[in-house]
Amino acid sequence: MINPLKGMKDLTFDESQRFVHIITTASTIAKRYGYSYIETPLLEQTALFKRSVGESSDIVGKEMYQFIDKGKNDVCLRPEGTAGVVRAFVSAKLDRQPLKYKFYYYGPMFRYERPQKGRLREFHQFGCESFGEGSVYEDFTIISMIKDIFDALGIGYDIQINSLGCPACMPPYRDDLVAFLSNIKEELCDDCKRRIDTNPIRVLDCKNKSCQAKLTDSPKLLSQLCQECDSDFEKLKKLLDDADINYSIDTNLVRGLDYYSKSAFEFVSNEIGAQSAIAGGGRYDKLVEFLDGKPTPAVGYAIGIERIMELVTMPKVEREGIYLGAMSQEAIDMLFPIASRKRQEQKVTVEYAPKGLKAHLKSADRAGAKSIAIIGEDELKDGKIWVKDLETKEEKVITIKEF
RNA sequence: GUGGAUGUAGUUCAGUUGGUAGAGCACCUGUUUGUGGCACAGGUUGUCGCGGGUUCGAGCCCCGUCGUCCACCCCA
Numbered sequence: 350m351i352n353p354l355k356g357m358k359d360l361t362f363d364e365s366q367r368f369v370h371i372i373t374t375a376s377t378i379a380k381r382y383g384y385s386y387i388e389t390p391l392l393e394q395t396a397l398f399k400r401s402v403g404e405s406s407d408i409v410g411k412e413m414y415q416f417i418d419k420g421k422n423d424v425c426l427r428p429e430g431t432a433g434v435v436r437a438f439v440s441a442k443l444d445r446q447p448l449k450y451k452f453y454y455y456g457p458m459f460r461y462e463r464p465q466k467g468r469l470r471e472f473h474q475f476g477c478e479s480f481g482e483g484s485v486y487e488d489f490t491i492i493s494m495i496k497d498i499f500d501a502l503g504i505g506y507d508i509q510i511n512s513l514g515c516p517a518c519m520p521p522y523r524d525d526l527v528a529f530l531s532n533i534k535e536e537l538c539d540d541c542k543r544r545i546d547t548n549p550i551r552v553l554d555c556k557n558k559s560c561q562a563k564l565t566d567s568p569k570l571l572s573q574l575c576q577e578c579d580s581d582f583e584k585l586k587k588l589l590d591d592a593d594i595n596y597s598i599d600t601n602l603v604r605g606l607d608y609y610s611k612s613a614f615e616f617v618s619n620e621i622g623a624q625s626a627i628a629g630g631g632r633y634d635k636l637v638e639f640l641d642g643k644p645t646p647a648v649g650y651a652i653g654i655e656r657i658m659e660l661v662t663m664p665k666v667e668r669e670g671i672y673l674g675a676m677s678q679e680a681i682d683m684l685f686p687i688a689s690r691k692r693q694e695q696k697v698t699v700e701y702a703p704k705g706l707k708a709h710l711k712s713a714d715r716a717g718a719k720s721i722a723i724i725g726e727d728e729l730k731d732g733k734i735w736v737k738d739l740e741t742k743e744e745k746v747i748t749i750k751e752f
Numbered sequence: 753g754u755g756g757a758u759g760u761a762g763u764u765c766a767g768u769u770g771g772u773a774g775a776g777c778a779c780c781u782g783u784u785u786g787u788g789g790c791a792c793a794g795g796u797u798g799u800c801g802c803g804g805g806u807u808c809g810a811g812c813c814c815c816g817u818c819g820u821c822c823a824c825c826c827c828a
Contacts, residue, residue, distance in 0.1 A: 615828095
C-alpha cells in the first residue's frame with residue numbers, strides 16, 4: 350500500500366467539507382473588501398524566496414523543498430504565498446500603474462519540517478495582499494477582514510499587534526538591542542546566544558521563561574519608533590478601539606519573515622496545541638522594491654487553514670436531493686432518463702442494483718437524500734413511480750411522466 | 753535536526769506472570785418476503801507495522817527498522 354508522504358494529508362468527507370467551507374467563507378468576505386482572486390505557480394525560482402523571505406529565516410535556511418529541475422533550474426515549492434503574489438504583481442508590471450490592487454489567494458504551501466499538531470509539510474493558506482495603499486487605514490481594514498472571516502466561521506481568537514518600525518527607526522534600535530543582549534549574553538539560552546548574531550529581534554519571542562525574565566528591561570522598539578511609525582501605530586490602536594476590536598500589544602511579536610515593517614499582527618487561539626497562530630500578517634512596504642518593482646507600499650496576511658479546521662462551526666447539514674432505485678432488474682434502465690432530467694436542477698443518487706424497499710430506504714437515508722423514488726413491481730406494471738419525502742414522510746404513487 | 757510516546761479488525765481500543773486474538777462502533781442479514789432513522793437477534797472482518805533474536809511456544813521479552821502522534825526549534 351502506498352501511503353502519503355510524511356507531513357502530507359488527504360482530506361475527505363468532514364475534513365474536505367470543512368476545507369471548502371473555510372475557503373468559500375473567506376473568499377466571499379475578501380471579495381466584499383474589494384479583493385479579486387489571483388493564482389500563482391506552486392513552483393518558483395529559489396532566488397525569489399531567498400530574496401523575499403530572507404536567508405536568515407529558518408524557512409529559507411532549512412525548510413524549503415528545493416531541487417534542480419530537468420532544465421537545471423534551481424527551484425522551490427513555495428513555502429508561503431506572499432512572495433509569489435508580489436512577484437506576479439511585478440511581473441505584470443502593475444507597479445507602474447498608479448492604481449491600487451488587491452488580491453486574495455489560497456492553496457498549498459510546503460515546508461520541510463517535522464510534522465506535529467497544526468504543522469504539516471504540505472499545508473494550506475488563505476491570504477490577501479493589498480498593493481499601493483500606504484495608509485494605516487488599510488492595516489486596520491485588513492485586520493477587520495480577518496475578524497469578519499473568523500467571526501463568520503465561529504472561531505474564537507485573540508489579536509496581538511506590534512510595530513516593527515521601518516528602515517529609519519529599526520536599524521538604530523537593532524543596534525541598541527544587540528548592545529543590551531551582549532551584556533547579558535551569558536545568562537541567555539544557547540539558542541538566544543546564537544540569535545544575537547543571526548537575528549537579534551528573534552530573542553524577544555524566545556519561549557524560554559528564564560530568557561523572558563532577563564528581557565524585562567530590554568530596549569523597546571515601540572518607544573524608539575520614528576515619528577511616522579509612531580503616529581501610524583497610535584492611529585491603528587485608535588481605529589481598533591473605535592471599532593470595538595479587542596487586541597493586546599505584544600512588543601515581542603516578531604514576524605518570522607524578514608520582509609515585514611511597521612504594523613505586524615497575529616490572531617492566536619489557545620485551543621489548538623502549541624502552534625497557536627491561526628493567522629498572521631503585516632505591512633511590507635519594501636518588498637516590492639526588493640523584487641525589482643517600483644517602490645509600492647503593501648500589506649497582507651495569511652490564515653492557516655489546517656490550524657482552524659477543527660475550530661470551525663459547520664452549518665447544519667440538510668437532507669438534499671433524490672434517491673432513485675428499482676426493485677427488479679428490468680426497471681433499472683428506466684431510472685436513467687428520470688435521473689438525467691432531475692439532475693438539471695438537483696442532486697440525484699441512482700442505485701444500480703435491484704433491492705427490497707427496506708434496503709432502498711436505508712440506503713437513501715444514508716445518502717442523506719431528501720426524497721426517495723422507487724419503481725417496484727406494482728409501479729412497473731402501469732408506468733408509475735412511488736415517491737416518498739423522507740422528512741415529512743408523505744408518500745404518493747404518480748406516473749413517471751408526471752414525476 | 754533533538755526529545756518523549758505509540759503501532760492489534762473499516763474505526764476506537766482491550767489483551768493479565770509469554771500458551772498463536774477480543775469488545776464497542778461501523779457494516780451485512782433477519783425479526784418486518786413493499787416502508788428509513790430506534791430496538792432486539794445473528795453474522796463478516798486481522799500477515800497483531802516490518803525484519804531479526806530469545807523460547808518447546810512471542811501480540812506480550814530483546815535488538816533493529818519504518819510509520820504515526822506530541823513537544824522543542826521555527827512558523828500559518
